[in-house]
Amino acid sequence: MAFGWIDEQAQARRRAGLVRILRPRPADSPLLDLASNDYLGLARHPEVTEGAVRAARTWGGGATGSRLVTGTTELHAELEHELAAHCGFEAALVFSSGYAANLAAVTALAPHGSLVVSDAGNHASLIDGCRLARGTTQVVAHADPDAVRKALATHDGPAVTVSDTVFSVDGDAAPLAGLAEACREHGAGLVVDDAHGLGVLGDGGRGAPHAAGLAGADDVVVTVTLSKSLGSQGGAVLGPARVIDHLVNAARTFIFDTGLAPAAAGAALAALILLRREPERAARAREVAAELHARLTALGLSAVRPDAAVVSVRAPSPEGAVRWAADCRAAGLSVGCFRPPSVPDGVSRLRLTARADLSGEQIERAVRVIGETRP
Numbered sequence: 389m390a391f392g393w394i395d396e397q398a399q400a401r402r403r404a405g406l407v408r409i410l411r412p413r414p415a416d417s418p419l420l421d422l423a424s425n426d427y428l429g430l431a432r433h434p435e436v437t438e439g440a441v442r443a444a445r446t447w448g449g450g451a452t453g454s455r456l457v458t459g460t461t462e463l464h465a466e467l468e469h470e471l472a473a474h475c476g477f478e479a480a481l482v483f484s485s486g487y488a489a490n491l492a493a494v495t496a497l498a499p500h501g502s503l504v505v506s507d508a509g510n511h512a513s514l515i516d517g518c519r520l521a522r523g524t525t526q527v528v529a530h531a532d533p534d535a536v537r538k539a540l541a542t543h544d545g546p547a548v549t550v551s552d553t554v555f556s557v558d559g560d561a562a563p564l565a566g567l568a569e570a571c572r573e574h575g576a577g578l579v580v581d582d583a584h585g586l587g588v589l590g591d592g593g594r595g596a597p598h599a600a601g602l603a604g605a606d607d608v609v610v611t612v613t614l615s616k617s618l619g620s621q622g623g624a625v626l627g628p629a630r631v632i633d634h635l636v637n638a639a640r641t642f643i644f645d646t647g648l649a650p651a652a653a654g655a656a657l658a659a660l661i662l663l664r665r666e667p668e669r670a671a672r673a674r675e676v677a678a679e680l681h682a683r684l685t686a687l688g689l690s691a692v693r694p695d696a697a698v699v700s701v702r703a704p705s706p707e708g709a710v711r712w713a714a715d716c717r718a719a720g721l722s723v724g725c726f727r728p729p730s731v732p733d734g735v736s737r738l739r740l741t742a743r744a745d746l747s748g749e750q751i752e753r754a755v756r757v758i759g760e761t762r763p
């Protein structure tokens with residue numbers, strides 16, 4: 389039977405407790421949200437939704453074409469200018485998603501004969517970028533500049549190191565200064581994915597590369613998503629103008645993809661303007677994460693110390709994690725649940741996201757529910 393193997397895979401997933409289901413979220417959900425990536429609480433901020441509405445009214449429901457044909461509006465150009473200025477880079481290029489931005493950056497910067505050195509904890513979109521790239525990939529130990537150094541030493545020719553800045557599973561930060569140093573010793577480029585750093589790390593949320601003193605460097609390229617702290621949708625690559633020009637000419641997920649919807653561009657631009665006016669939101673997200681971590685570990689739970697706004701709490705098993713998340717939900721709290729194959733090490737976790745707009749009472753309630761429902 390066609391696709392018969394799908395049923396065998398489904399059965400194996402059921403046996404392993406790894407079945408995923410979709411749960412449509414009502415607009416007026418009563419759940420306290422510690423599962424989304426809306427770190428700054430901006431997705432439903434009136435200025436951000438108004439930015440989306442205004443852009444849709446002005447430019448239409450879609451971008452109408454690929455970026456090189458009709459899909460570049462003045463709004464896209466303004467967003468690119470503002471993103472580059474905010475994060476301290478020469479230029480920026482907006483994509484329809486952070487996923488597409490990562491595929492673009494890795495594939496376009498890893499030609500035939502090149503080496504891509506990739507951290508073992510990287511996000512799936514960077515991994516897929518490595519898979520699509522013409523260069524050869526070497527996966528190295530997590531957050532280990534010496535491992536990067538050793539890998540680069542094996543290769544003669546163009547090379548690039550790719551890493552998340554904040555790892556999405558455990559919320560730990562990459563040693564960016566050490567990675568940049570290792571790359572510079574070997575004349576290699578550094579591509580970092582700041583999906584979980586933008587809006588949270590660095591002065592006023594300028595991101596992890598800015599905090600590490602790497603903003604504007606001619607050998608550093610940064611990818612971001614507009615879908616987390618900026619509360620919108622889409623992605624971008626930031627870097628030297630010559631790299632951005634190269635992507636316009638060579639990156640397939642830029643060239644062969646319809647431009648970002650104007651509403652998403654308008655929302656992201658409004659969020660960026662708001663963040664510039666209220667830079668304290670970034671520090672508040674970090675404070676909430678630190679408080680969640682302190683209170684959960686005081687209950688005896690095993691949680692990774694957060695470097696940004698992701699708090700990861702160990703669960704005993706995939707089934708235990710699913711049950712724990714379901715019990716939290718039944719008690720009015722929405723939390724993320726990470727388990728294989730989304731985690732590289734087979735350890736299941738609850739994944740909590742700190743939001744700058746959580747009140748003291750909400751933090752207290754969240755901690756109480758997680759403690760009371762622990763397996």
Ligand SMILES: Cc1ncc(COP(=O)(O)O)c(C=O)c1O
Pocket residue numbers: 485486487488490511513552556581583584613614615621622623
């Ligand atoms: C580290 C990281 N990079 C890239 C992405 C993809 O971004 P987007 O959702 O905009 O495609 C995500 C998650 O969504 C992520 O966590």
